[in-house]
Every structure is written in C-alpha cells, then in structure tokens.
Amino acid sequence: MNVQKPPATLPPWVKAEVADACAPGRSCTHPLLRITEVRHYFPTSEIRFERLGGLVKSVIAVKRK
Known part of the structure; x- marks a missing residue:
C-alpha cells in the first residue's frame, strides 16, 4: 500500500x-481546518466563503495586494 x-x-x-x-x-x-485556524495561518489574507444553498461549502484565503 x-x-x-x-x-x-x-x-x-x-x-x-x-x-x-x-x-x-x-x-x-x-x-479540515476551522475558520479561526484559517485566519490564524493566513493573517494577511482575505477570507472568502464559497456557498451552496446558503451553507458554507469552502473557505478560501486570498492574498491581498
């Protein structure tokens, strides 16, 4: 294996x-990382949420310029 x-x-x-x-x-x-953990590991990034039917499907950290 x-x-x-x-x-x-x-x-x-x-x-x-x-x-x-x-x-x-x-x-x-x-x-999976919690939203607070994503914010901790990416403090200078903008946190975006991908939603499907009103529920959060994905959390995305986008680098700010």
Whole structure:
C-alpha cells in the first residue's frame, strides 16, 4: 500500500494527524481546518466563503495586494 506523506508546509500537529489517518490499513483522510485556524495561518489574507444553498461549502484565503 502506498502511504502519502503530508506536505511539509503544514503545522506539525496537522502532519501528525494526517500521518496517523494515512496509516496502512486505514483510508487516507485529511483533517479540515476551522475558520479561526484559517485566519490564524493566513493573517494577511482575505477570507472568502464559497456557498451552496446558503451553507458554507469552502473557505478560501486570498492574498491581498
């Protein structure tokens, strides 16, 4: 089984969760960041929300000029 390694740019606690989630014999899942965590990791970015039917589908950090 080919186990994917988490990207080097993720914080250490996320890497540990991804490595655990991708352990052999388990399906590979990635933890989702909360909106407050997105704001923390991208403090100078504009946070946009993609909505579908009034519900937030995606959170996007856009670099400000």
